Amino acid sequence: MNWKKLYRIYREEGLSVRKNGGRKRAIGTRAPMAIPQGPNQRWSLDFVSDSLSDGRRFRVLCVIDDFSRECLAARVAITSRQRFFPTCYGTELTSNAILKWQEDRKVEWHYIAPGKPMQNGFVESFNGRLRDECLNEHLFDNLRHARELIAAWRDDYNHHRPHTSLDGLTPWEYHQGSVEDQTLNRANQ
Incomplete structure (x- = not known):
C-alpha cells in the first residue's frame, strides 16, 4: 500500500496520533529585570555539570x-534530585516545592525565558569561567576533591582576581566599597 492510500484511509477513519503535551513549566515572572543598585538585591542561580x-x-x-x-x-553534589534540591518533577528550580519555598519566604522568583541564557548573563559568564579555568583543568577523583578545588577557585575568583567590569576591583572589594558608600550616604542624609 502506498502512502497516499494509507493517508486517505487514515483521514476517512478520523484517526490521529495523540500528541504529548509539552513539559509543564512553573509559572513565575518573566519580565525584563532592572539592574541591581546594591549588593544582595538580586542573586542568579544556575547549574554546571561535570564528571x-x-x-x-x-x-x-x-x-x-x-x-x-x-x-x-558553589555547591557540589552527585546528580540526584533528592540530594540537590527538592525538585519533584520538571527541570531544576521549577518545582512546586521551590515555588512554595519562595512564596513562604516572600522571595520574588524570576525565570528567564526558555532559550534565552543571556537574560541570566552574570551567572552564565561565571559558569564559563568556572568551566574553562577549573572544571576543564582538573580531573576530580571524588566529590571531596572536587569540592576542595572548586572552593579554592571560588576564593581566588572572589578575593584575588580583579574584574574590568568592576573598575579593576575584585568582587569582594566592590561589594565592600558599595556597603561603605551606602553607609556614608545614610549618614549624610
Missing part, C-alpha cells in the same frame, strides 16, 4: 550576586 574520574556525574549549583559579581556559593 569524576570514575565517570559519575556531578553538578555545581552556582549562586552569583548580580551587583558585585561575587560567587556566594
Whole structure:
C-alpha cells in the first residue's frame, strides 16, 4: 500500500496520533529585570555539570550576586534530585516545592525565558569561567576533591582576581566599597 492510500484511509477513519503535551513549566515572572543598585538585591542561580574520574556525574549549583559579581556559593553534589534540591518533577528550580519555598519566604522568583541564557548573563559568564579555568583543568577523583578545588577557585575568583567590569576591583572589594558608600550616604542624609 502506498502512502497516499494509507493517508486517505487514515483521514476517512478520523484517526490521529495523540500528541504529548509539552513539559509543564512553573509559572513565575518573566519580565525584563532592572539592574541591581546594591549588593544582595538580586542573586542568579544556575547549574554546571561535570564528571569524576570514575565517570559519575556531578553538578555545581552556582549562586552569583548580580551587583558585585561575587560567587556566594558553589555547591557540589552527585546528580540526584533528592540530594540537590527538592525538585519533584520538571527541570531544576521549577518545582512546586521551590515555588512554595519562595512564596513562604516572600522571595520574588524570576525565570528567564526558555532559550534565552543571556537574560541570566552574570551567572552564565561565571559558569564559563568556572568551566574553562577549573572544571576543564582538573580531573576530580571524588566529590571531596572536587569540592576542595572548586572552593579554592571560588576564593581566588572572589578575593584575588580583579574584574574590568568592576573598575579593576575584585568582587569582594566592590561589594565592600558599595556597603561603605551606602553607609556614608545614610549618614549624610
